[in-house]
Structure formats: structure tokens, C-alpha cells
Amino acid sequence: MLVDGIEFTFAPEIAADDYQVVLDCNFFRDWLSAVKSKFRVQKIHFASVDFFRKEHRPLFIKLSATATLSDNRPVNGIVVLRGNAVGVLVVLRCEGEKYLLLVRQPRLAISETTSLEIPAGILDWSGDYRKVALSELEEEAQIVADDSELIDLTEFWWKGSTPGFAGSCGLLDERIRLYAIERDVTREQLDAMNGKNQTYVEENEWIRTEVLPYEEAAHKFVDGKNLIALFLYERWLEANAVTSR
Incomplete structure (x- = not known):
């Protein structure tokens, strides 16, 4: 899946019906917006997603990103998202x-x-x-x-x-x-x-x-x-x- 120049991939354990749920998650979108303002992001792979018990929205998201600084130096891309x-x-x-x-x-x-x-x-x-x-x-x-x-x-x-x-x-x-x-x-x-x-x-x-x-x-x-x-x-x-x- 390619969105705004970034390739998104998902682990087999993540249901296809949940792809958009993850991408629309507020804390993921906030994180991605902040990251894109300072880094160059080429790819994001979602390794796992844990959902709230009461409602079907993400609680924790583990991902690995392929990203660099503005001068193309690579950075560690393993991140666990949970919001603030x-x-x-x-x-x-x-x-x-x-x-x-x-x-x-x-x-x-x-x-x-x-x-x-x-x-x-x-x-x-x-x-x-x-x-x-x-x-x-x-x-x-x-x-x-x-x-x-x-x-x-x-x-x-x-x-x-x-x-x-x-x-x-x-x-x-x-x-x-x-x-x-x-x-x-x-x-x-x-x-x-x-x-x-x-x-x-x-x-x-x-x-x-x-x-x-x-x-x-x-x-x-x-x-x-x-x-x-x-x-x-x-x-x-x-x-x-x-x-x-």
C-alpha cells in the first residue's frame, strides 16, 4: 500500500480489515505527521497491533520504519506507539x-x-x-x-x-x-x-x-x-x- 509516497506493509497477523483502522489511528497519525516534518520516511512496516478490549481501536502499535535524516543518514526505525x-x-x-x-x-x-x-x-x-x-x-x-x-x-x-x-x-x-x-x-x-x-x-x-x-x-x-x-x-x-x- 502506497500513501503519500510512503510504502505501508502489514504483518500477516494483522487482519486486512484493520489496515485502515491502524492508519486512521489518532496517535499514529500524530506521530507520522511529526516524523515527516523532520525525517525522510520511505517505508513503514506494522509488526503488531494490540486493541482495546472494550472497543476495536489500537492500544499499542509496533512498527519498523525505513527513514533517514535530511542528509540521508539512516536512523533506527523500531518504534512502539501508544500515544501520550x-x-x-x-x-x-x-x-x-x-x-x-x-x-x-x-x-x-x-x-x-x-x-x-x-x-x-x-x-x-x-x-x-x-x-x-x-x-x-x-x-x-x-x-x-x-x-x-x-x-x-x-x-x-x-x-x-x-x-x-x-x-x-x-x-x-x-x-x-x-x-x-x-x-x-x-x-x-x-x-x-x-x-x-x-x-x-x-x-x-x-x-x-x-x-x-x-x-x-x-x-x-x-x-x-x-x-x-x-x-x-x-x-x-x-x-x-x-x-x-
């Missing part, structure tokens, strides 16, 4: 101390049954980062927040030059837009937020909230988005002349 995402650092203040509200969930890719993470999720078709951030807060952390509470850490740090943090730029297209919210809570409220279970069978998600002292949580982080969110939040505090201790 959001993450929210939840800072709780209680009795003069700071805490982080986090979630634990299984992550097979890193062999962790209880990976410690900030609430996060992929961007939906609305393309509204703030709306998705608020939705993920309610879904994963059981926190109902107002848009005015969101601190846009990505905008603060990068001033509009990027939609988000790239966690694995050698393979993934994903950029994560990071936010923070701050809440003053009582001891009773803090205790009630700890240990809540959320189960989403359709997505194979088994989530449990965990409240940890601010500094203790930081030393337990291995997830990149956690560390970047914490770094940006600390810089935001400094810029706003607020002490983080």
Missing part, C-alpha cells in the same frame, strides 16, 4: 508534614507485583490532558479534584516547547504531561486515603493506594515519571518561594 499520557503528583499536607498519595499495581514488564507510582493514564481521544488527569485522579486515587487545583509542571518547566516528558525515547513515542495537586488534610482524612483498592477487570488493573511520608516515598521511586514529577515539583516550589521541607 498524564501523571499527577499528589502532595498531602497534614499536621505540618508532607505526604505523597501513590498507587501500587502489578507491572509485568519490570517483574514487579506492586510497582509504586503516581496516578497516571494514557490520553484518550479527547486530547484534553487536564480532563484525563482529573479522571485518573478519581479513578486510581479516589480523589475528586477541580481543574483549578492542577499545577501544570510540564508547562512550568518547558514553557510549551514539549507536550511532556519522554520516558524511553529510543523506543516509545509516549510523552507524559506531568501535574501536581496539593491538599491540606486532617489525620483522619489521611488515614482514610491509605489502602483503598480499585479493581478494573476489563483492563486487568488491580490498584491499591498508599500514603507515604514525602521524603520516604522519594527514596522508594524507581519509576521515571515519579522522579521527574518530584524534580519538577521541587523546582516549582523554589520558583514560587515555597519551602519544600
